[in-house]
Amino acid sequence: MDLFANLAHGFGVAFSPINLLMCLIGALVGTLVGVLPGIGTIATVAMLLPITFGLPPVGALIMLAGIYYGAQYGGSTTSILVNIPGEATSVVTALDGHQMAKQGRAGPALAIAAIGSFFAGCVATVLIAVLGAPLTKLALAFGPAEYFSLMVLGLIFAVVLAKGSVLKAIAMIVLGLLLSMVGSDIETGASRMAFNIPELADGLGFATVAMGVFGFAEIIRNLDFGAEMNRNLVQQKITGLMPTRKDLIDSAPAIGRGTVLGSILGILPGGGAVIASFAAYTLEKKIAKNPSRFGRGAIEGVAAPESANNAAAQTSFIPLLTLGIPPNAVMALMVGAMTIHGIVPGPQVMQKQPDLVWGMIASMWIGNLMLIIINLPLVGIWVRLLRVPYRLMFPSIVIFCAIGIYSVNNAPVDVILAGVFGLVGYWLIKHDFEPAPLLLGMVLGPLMEENLRRALLISRGDWSVFVTRPLSAVLLAIAAGLLVLAVLPSLRAKRDEVFTESES
C-alpha cells in the first residue's frame, strides 16, 4: 500500500505544470541530442547543468533525466538512417537497423525502436518503483571479480554478433582492446602509447572512434565510384512507414526479452547498459530459427537492443536513488545538479526527499509517453530525409559529425583523429573487417582490464577468485559455453560467406 501512496504522491509532483514542462523539454532535448551524431548525453547534460541553477531541484532533475533516456530514443535514429551510432548503446542497432533502411524499411525500423523503447521504459519504471530497494543488493554484490567475468562474457557476445568470419571478429575485438589501452594507466598513471600527444593522455574517445569507423568511413565508402546506383535504388524502395502486423508479431517477444535483460544489467554500475544492448542482440541471434537473417535486416535485431538499452537507462537510476551513488558519468552529473541545489544524495534520499525520488520515477513514465508521441510522427520526417540527394546529405553529415566530436572536449585534435579513423574504417571495410566488434572491444576493454587488475590486487594475485566467487564463476561458465557455440559451427563447416560479403 505504501507503494501506491508513494506513487500517487509522485504523480502529484510530476503532474504539476512546471514539472510537466520540464519533462517535455527534457524529452525534446534528449531526442535532439540522440539524433545529432557525436553530441553525447554527457556533454549535453554538462552543458545544461548551469541552466538548472535557476530551476527548482525536482524540475531540474526531471529535465536532466528526460535528456538521458530521451537520448536513448533518438540515438537509434542515426544508427538506422546513416549507420552512425551516437552512443555506445546503439552500436548494435546499426547492424540490422541500417540494413533495414537500405531495404527501404527505415520506417518500420525507427517505429519498432520507439515502440520497443516505450514498452521497456514503462516496465523498467515500474520495476524501479516496486523492486528498487532489493535490487540494490545486486549493485553491491558485483565486485571487481564479477565485473571482469561480466566483461569477458560481453566480449564473447561481441564475437557472436559478428556475421562474417569469427577469426576476423576476434581480431577486431583485440584491436579494439589495444586501442582502448591508449592513455593513462589507471593504477600507475603512466602514459601508454600516447606519443606525448596531450589529447591522447586520457585515451581515444568513444565518439571519436565511432564517428570515424562508422560515420566518416561510411561516407567515404558511399562516395566510391559506382555506389550511387545502390543509393538511388534505396530511395525508390522506401515502402511503408509503420511496421506491419508481421513485424509486430516478430518483434514482440524480442522486445520482452530485451526489456528483461536490460532491466537486470542496467542496475550494474559502469558498462551495464552497453552490455545489455548486445546481450539482447546475441540472445535473439542465438535463439532465432534462422540466425543468418541477422545482420541483413532482421527486425528483432533492432527491437531487442533498443528495448534493452532503454530499460537499462531507466534501471540505472536505481543505485542513484537507493544508494546515492552514481553508476555512470551522466548520473554523476545529476548528483552534481543535486549538489548545486544543496541536496547530496545518499542512502536515505528516498526517505528524506520523497518529492524528488517519487516525482522523478513518476516523471519517467510520463516522459516515456511523451517520447513515443514525439517520436512516432518524426519517423515520417526522418524517412523523408533519406530522399535528400546524397550529394547534399554527405557534406551535411560531415559537418554535423565534426561539430559533434569537437563539442565533446572542445578539442580540434579529436576531429582530426576521427578523420584518421574514418580512413582506417574505409580500409577495414575494404578488407571485410567489421567495425562493431572493434567498438565493443574499445568500450569493454578498459572495464575488463581495470577490474581484472583490481580483483588481482584485492586477492593479492590469486587468480582463483574468478572461479571461487559464485557469481563470477557462473558468468565465466556462460561465457565459455557461448564461445564453444560460436566457434563450433565455423570449425565444422568452412563458411562460404566470404564470397557473398563483398557488400556488407
Add this chain to the structure above:
Amino acid sequence: MADTMGHTASTTPDASTTRNTSVALGIVVLAVAPQIFELVWSLGTVVGLGAGRTPLSALAAHAMALLLAFPSIVAKTALSPDSLLALIYSYPLFAIAILTLFVKIRAPQDYIGGIVLMAVALFALWASSDLQGMHGFSFGAGTAPRMFGVLLVALGAGIALTGLLTDGAGLSHYSWRGPLFVAAAIVFFALAIRPLGLIVTAFSSFLIAAVGSYETKWIETIIVGACLTLGCAILFPYILGLPMPMFPRFLIQ
C-alpha cells in the same frame, strides 16, 4: 597511425593481377612507414613548426638503427627506441615481405588484411615496450597492452594464413577523390574552428567535402551549405548551449 599507412601496402591494384613482388614491396614500405612518417614530420622543424629531431638526425638515427639493431642486441648494449622500433616492428615485417615472394596468395584481401593487423600489433608492442611489466602480483602498465599485442600478432598471422590456404576475395578498388576531400574537410574544420569560428568553418568545410563527389552541383550546394551553416549557428550555441566561437576571433576583438 600505422593503419592509415597500411594503405600504401593495400592500394596495389586489381586482385587478379596482384603479383607477389608488388605485395612484398608494399610490406617493405609498411615496415619502414613509421620511420618515413617521422622523417616527413621532422621536415616541419626546418620551417620552425613543432618540436622533434631535425630531418637529418632522424634519418641518420633510423638508418643506424635499421642497420645495426641486430649487432647491438648481440653485443648486449642498451637499445635506443629507434633500434627497438627496427627490432620489434621493421625486422619481422621485412621477414614477412621476403616470405611473401615465395608463397601463393589465394585470398589477397585476407592475406594483406592479416599482415597489416600484425603490423599494427607489432607497432603497439613497440609503443608499449617502455612500460613497466608485472611486478609481484600486480599488473604493470605494460602487461595488458603486451598481452593483447601478442594476441593480435597471432590473430593477424592466422588471418594471413587463411589467405594462403583458402581461395577468397581479391583486393577491392579504392577511390581517391572521396577520401581525399572528406579528410580535407575534416582537417580544415579542426584547424579553423578555434581561430575562425563556427560560421566560416562550417560553410567552408561543407564546400570542401562537397568536392569529394562527382555529382555535386555548385549552386544548390552553396545554397544548402549556407542554410545548414545558419541552422548550425542557431542550433549548437543557442539551443544546445555548446560553447563555441561563432565568428573569426580578429573580428570579435
Add this chain to the structure above:
Amino acid sequence: MTSIRSLAGACLAALCALAAPASAQNYPTRSITMIVPFAAGGPTDVISRIVTAHMAQTLGQSIIIENVVGAGGTTATTRAARAVNDGYTLITGHMGTHAASVPLYPKLAYHPEKDFEPIALLAGTPILILARKDFPPKDLKEFVAYVKANAEKVNAAHAGVGSVSHVSCELLNSILGIKPVGVPFNGTGPAMNALVAGQVDYMCDQIVNAVPQINAGTIKAYAIATPERNPSLPNVPTTTEAGLPAFQAQAWNAIFAPKGTSPAIIATLNAATVKALDDEAVRKRLLELGSVIPPVSARTPEALATLVKSEIAKWTPVLKPAS
C-alpha cells in the same frame, strides 16, 4: 600533432596581434571564460559556479564556465597557461592541478608558480578518513594501530591517480609509514560503491560525497583532516583531537590567470572574489557543501602564492616515489 597545434597557435597569435590590445582600464568589457579542469557537478565545479555567479554581478559581465577534463586536470591547466593573458580566460585551479601535479607528472607542460598569476583562494573541501562499516578499528588510534599491524592485508581505495583521494591517502600512508595495496577506481562514485559494498577497507575522500553515507551508517569516518570540526559532521573528531595531528589536508580551490595578466585586472578580480566570499547567500551554499571559507588574511593574491609554494613543498616528497 604537436606541430598542427602550434600551427593553429601561430595562426591564432597572428590574428590576435591584428586586433587592438584590450585595455585594462575598463575591464571587463566582454564575457570572461572560466576554465574548470574537472567535470561539471564535481566539488570544484560546484564551488566555481557558486562563486562566479556572484562575481559576474559585481563585474557586470557574464562568466562562462568551460569544463575541460583530462589527465587529472592538467589538460585544462595547460590550456589556461597558454591562453591570452588579457584577463578574459581564467582557471579555477585546485590542489591537484597547482601543487600535486608537479611531482606526479614529470613532463608537466606548465609550472603552477611560473606560468600563473594567483588571484584569490575560493574555498576548500576538507578530507576525511573513511572505512567500510564493519572495519574492526573503532577510532583513529585503533585504526592507526590496525593498519600498521596489518599493512600487508589492508586495501585502500582511491579515485584514480592524481585524484584528491589518491594524493591525500598517499600523505596519510607516508605519515603512518605504511604501503598498503592501493586499489584504483575511476572516480569517487565507483570508489564509494566499493567501500559501501565492503570490497575495500578504507579511503580518504572529500567531505561532500561522504556526508550522506556516514549519516546513513553505510560507512564510517574516523577523523577530519582540518584544524576544526565541520558543522555538517559535528561528531567526527579532527585528526588533532584523535591523535594524528600530522595529517592535515584540504582540497583547496583558487582562481588563477595566465602569467603576465595586468595587476589592475588581478586587483579587480580579487576584489570581486572577496566580495563574493563575504556574501551571505554564497557563504550559506558553500557551508552546506561542507566547504571551508578562507579567512580574510588568506584571500590576497600574495597569500595564494604562498599557499601554492607551501603545497608544492608538501606534496613533492609524498608523491615523488609513487610516480
